[in-house]
Amino acid sequence: MYFSRALFPALICAIAATAQDAQQPLSLDNVSPILTPHLDAAILDILKKFKTPGGVGVAVVRKTAQGTWQVETKGYGNATADGAQVTADTLFAIGSNSKLFDILATGLLISNETLTPRISWTSKIASIIPGWKLMDTVATRESTLIDIMSHRTGLPRHDFMTPLDVSAADMIPRLQHVRPSTGFREQTQYNNHMYTVLSYLPTVLLNTSYEQYVRDNILTPLGMEATTYFYADAVKTGKLADGFLREGANLTQDPFATGTVRALPFWDRSPKGHVISGAGGVISSANDMAIWLQMLLTGGKSRSNETVIPAAVINKVATGVSVFTPVAAYPELSPVVYGGGQFRGTYRGVGFKSQVTRFPSKDLGIAVLTNEEDWGNMIMEAISQSVPPPFITRPKNAEAPAVPYAALAGTYEHRAYGKLDFCLFWEDRTAGSACAGLAPHVEKLLPGVIDPAVPTLISRWDTMVSNYMRLTHYSGNVFNLTALYGYDPSEGWVLKVEGLQAEFEVKGEDIGFAMIGVWGEGAGVEAPTGDTVEERAEVWFQK
Structure with a gap:
């Protein structure tokens, strides 16, 4: 930073x-x-x-x-x-400066007089994209192109929900299942997913991919022949x-x-572009x-x-x-x-x-x-204002969770964030259906991430910023949550995004857990409140 x-x-x-x-x-x-x-x-x-x-x-x-x-x-x-x-021809990923390409492509669609019906900056998304829906009914009904381009739908970042293997068409239906952190137009909160929505417009309106639309209408007319959205083209x-x-x-x-x-x-x-192409x-x-x-x-x-x-x-x-x-x-x-x-x-x-x-x-x-x-x-940057102080050291007198550790292993699901299948690692024991594929290889895939003395749950978690999730027990039902990215097992190193939190809740036979500190709300936005862990969750996974 x-x-x-x-x-x-x-x-x-x-x-x-x-x-x-x-x-x-x-x-x-x-x-x-x-x-x-x-x-x-x-x-x-x-x-x-x-x-x-x-x-x-x-x-x-x-x-x-x-x-x-x-x-x-x-x-x-x-x-x-x-x-x-580095030369003047060296190719770099330009990151969020890509958003201006996305919004200018949207402006070209608005300027296209052959479109029927025409769209404008104040056109409502619900009138353009079939099936458009957010959790907030007001935002679903009222969101315009200006609202989503200027980050005021009420949704925080939710960057951890972005997988690497879906299209914009696959991603948009997931948005109805993620919790907003404010009401519609109440707060500005930077959000990449809304630029995924914008990148879907050429497909909806012209039946062409976003990447091809930008190539045909911006890059080629300008003579930006080296610029691309595709790794394969760049590496060649x-x-x-x-x-x-x-x-x-x-x-x-x-x-x-x-x-x-x-x-x-x-x-x-990916050979054909990506859900994050627009953003x-x-x-x-x-x-x-x-x-x-x-x-x-x-x-x-x-x-x-x-x-x-x-x-x-x-x-x-x-x-x-x-x-x-x-x-x-x-x-x-x-x-x-x-x-x-x-x-x-x-x-x-x-x-x-x-x-x-x-x-x-x-x-x-x-x-x-x-x-x-x-x-x-x-x-x-997104979570720094909201994450509780990380639990660096587990207390010596840490309390056990409400159920045995082995009962916390297994499959959990969130309709936008996907599935997690946890394997428990503790001392010389393992538990969970995921262990068969993970346990024999964990030291090679994720060298040094497990302390046998601390109950640890690990699941595959393929997102833009991780390929595994680790939950290490702190005390009671609370675990430290770490996003792990094992880049090169042959060299024995793993990247970590730490300082996040998970808290389990047991209601009879039902078990779920809250992710806390992950949704990336805007400055000054308060954390969720409620009487239960589920009500206070930024993201809730149910077993």
Whole structure:
């Protein structure tokens, strides 16, 4: 987190200062460069100071006094684990900057006069998508395109419910089974699933995939030929960067800690796109992002001056709808507002981060793409305000749960989050139907995650951020919940998202458990209340 919060501002400020300080030339032959040797050295020095194992791709565009566009792109640092260098053609996952592609594609559909019936920004989702339903009946009935693009449906993030093997069409029906944390339009809460809903519109309205629609109507007309949503296409070029992680580095205590550098497998290898394509699926290069910046700054025009995105659409999505930071941190800054797909640029794409910044009044745009990840940033940012203090050490006098530990093993289900099949590991015993496939291999698959002295439940849990869930007993019916990602068993390391909680409740023969600290509510949103564990659950799994 420290890396992204400090590196991106440092780079953006350095580049912007260079661009603004450069004198405007009297002739086109004397255009002052922006990415100068001095700035090159400064960027490399920043990477060195942060001890980053990866690198950055940088794109800068600036309108000259003569009305032409100055475009500069470069790469710095390592693209891959074997030391290949970043160039302007290196491909990075750009994460949540993908949302702007999604919302501009929606704007193109709204501008399409051949659609019957026409849609608008205020069209209700229920009138467009058959079977649209949320748990909140008001949100189901009243949600418009503006509501879902600006994160005000009442749903918190619920990022842990996102599997890797479903389509947008599969995901949308699940939304009716996840609990909102506020009423409709009461609070702004960042939510990736609503951008999955937007990405489904080309399929509903034109019977074409989202990825193909963006290719045909945005990428190809702009000449962004290197940009793709597909891992297979990116890896074939030989230009896809590795995503890096510093395992074991506590960046809170030491922002320059190196830990053990790991190259992560690309997060989405599905051949036909993914449920998260609209929210975070774009793979691009500095060269292509320069084209993107120029289009945004020219009101939707291509380099040949043809309109690709209507200017009205560009202006609409840049208009603040939701307020994320009502009071600026400093007098020189403004409140932070969100329109469609833009208000901030950092996001994880497991191993990658990006930031795209525009200064419209200066006709200046800067994109910075990097391949280092502070693991769990997306999840931990979302839950940091709501998670109870993690139970670091189990009490010596820990109370037993209401039923024997073995009774807690077995299959649990939530209609949106899916099924969990827990195997109990305790001392030299195991219990549960999942144990046959898991127990013989657990030390290889998840080395070092089980303490035989502590009753531990483990289930397969395939999501964007995990492939296993671990519940370790704390006291009574309360367990610590950890999302585990076993990347490479041959190297003996596992990534962990910790600080979450599970609490079981037994009612006669019925057993269930609450997940707490996982739904990623907006700032200031209170935790659920109720007389029972189920009523207080953010997510409830029933056995």
